[in-house]
Amino acid sequence: MRPAPPATQQSYTRDQIETGRTRFAAQCGFCHGRDAAGGEGGTDLTRSALVAEDVRGDKIGPLLRSGRPDKGMPAFTLPAADLTAIVAFVHDQRAEAAAATGGRRAVDLADLQTGNAAAGQRYFEAACARCHSPAGDLKGVATRYQGLPLLQRMLYPGSGGRGAGPAPTPPAVRVTLRDGRVVTGTLAYRDEFTISLTDSDGWRRSWPANQVTYTVDDRLQAHVEQLGKYTDADMHDVLAYLQTLR
């Protein structure tokens, strides 16, 4: 599972890369590792799909400026030179990692082949078939995702970041206002105090949660409940079964 080389060959000066090494260590190193190959909580950037697609910071730059608050990544305000240096360092580390084998956080496709597909199919039919079908939504899933991203998507869609495919579609929401009117849409935001949806025209609408009644059709909750039921063998078996859905 090695990302494709970037579309555009990029070169940076040694000075930029070394400055980037220092700035990266200070600002990014705890989560992503001083070598960008993964640290505490953050992903291995040398195998990141976004880094693979990035050309001179066109993907990394906007991401650093906005952060990924839902994934616990803060926004960063960095001078342009620091940003360029960090981008240079990450690309350099990626090139190094591509040339090496057995990276610090590497999980290879071959590592995950311990399950029994027949047992996985039986488990799937009992536990997953209420929402999923091999001929329907999962048709060809193993050609779209392999290895760790497929395992992450199987356990909880969206948990593997971009490498594990698009975020799941937000749940459907149905809000009943005090006057009885009903507004439907997809969930945009929810906390204890606010419910927000995106309506069919694409507008965001919000209400104080205690002034309306609402229902959220959160199908992913079944994945959360399943996490407490899987044995490790079940998990590997179901993965083996999903790998047959080509």
Added chain:
Amino acid sequence: MCWLICRRSGSAAAFVLAAAVTAAAQSVDPSALLKPPTDSWLTYHGDYSGRHHSTLTQVTPATVGQLGLAWAFQTGQAQQIKATPILANGVVYVTTPDNLWAIDARSGRQIWRYTHPMNDGFHIGHRGAAVSKDLVYLTTPDAHLLALDARDGTVKWDVVIADAKKGYWSTNAPLLIRNHLIVGVSGDFDNLPGILRSFDADTGAPQWTFYSTPPPDTPGSVSGGATGGQMWMTGTYDPDLNLLFVGTGNPTPVLNGEARPGDNRWTGSIVALNPDTGTMAWGFQASPHDTHDWDAAEVPVLVDAEFGGVQRKLLLQASRNGYYFVLDRTTGKNLLTTPFATVNWASGVDEAGRPSPNPAKEPARDGRLVAPDEAGGTNYRSPSFDPATGLLIVSAHDAYGIYFFKKEHGRYGWAGADYTVHGRGVLRALDYRTGQVRWSHDLHGGAGAAGVLTTAAGLTFSGDSANSAMALRTSDGATLWHAGIGRVGNAPITYELDGRQYVLFGGGSALYAFALPVPR
């Protein structure tokens, strides 16, 4: 200076005398930490017990709904405030990595700011400052300890805690015990011995170093080849026993357990130390042979209360591994071990009260589904103990991660891979005697970042995982007030100034002080 002025006229001398008295009153007497006044929050936990509880009662469940903003202070930085502020002599001190601000607690205006020179230590977060006499202390990402003049922020001295080039850094809020300033470091990404150091609070002279794991190849080592066990959180202190209690971090290499057989003492432990010498009185290992990054650095909360029909000196810890522990803090004897968050990694609890790690849940080549995840069942965020209800209120996290280790990952630093699958933050109120959950309050997202503050009026202040500071009724967890100030990244504190009780939160990269309206 006094010698010159004292030769002047009588009236001038009288004036100088008055000024000197005022100046003396500005200085923080280290003994004040034994009985902290309510107009201050002199140390990270507020007092030595780590209960994060206040006796103030001006804001009540009946009036908390009227809390309004008294002032806000913008750091102007992108970095979130993760520090618990301290307050001494009407001045708030708050930190982010490389930065310390002194803020007028009445107006919210900056008095001074110290910025440390640029360095390549990890800038992941900072827990807070400490004060003694006329000094304010700051630890830095390059593992220095600085003493700043509380009046203007000038550096009085600067000592090295540990070698940053080896991979040590510090986020620690130091703990002052008499003239001992006790300082911890972090260092998870390199195989480094766990160290806690004491420095003379006046001069910065080193006093002692405690090793939770010895330097490699030390004869008679009990660590089984493990390094790590960094004491990166602020400890607690019992003046009667003269014991300092501190939690130690996970072993290194982090996920590779093969490289370090056995229990790996004293990683993942609570240790009791003599603060004068650094000598260990006892240790209790919360996570023997940890392979999941679960340190036991979380606050050891000291409570004197009934347990099993006997009044005892207790130590309570909700630990990152998902288990709640009650110890007798005189002896370190375990009295209770029970989960407070989702766990699946232990095969039981041994005679000493330690969860027994299930070898089948150690990281493996094909992955193991483990609860909790690396972030843990809780983390640095302060819990609070409310004496009236006997509740320990903890920001808990029910989470699963997948853990991998293969020989190719090596024997250094992280040495493995793990990925969070899903996590849910929830505030849980535990009965301190049993660990039973009296109430839960969903935090609407993943792991929370906010600590917890309780007050004698029956209020619990914290933040959710989304966007709000909140006040809950301590008895049942019902929400009484909230304010969408951004993600609360620290533990709120409270104090009374000029007859008005303030509650201070960090939200995003700003501080927000709330109080009841002033009667007109």
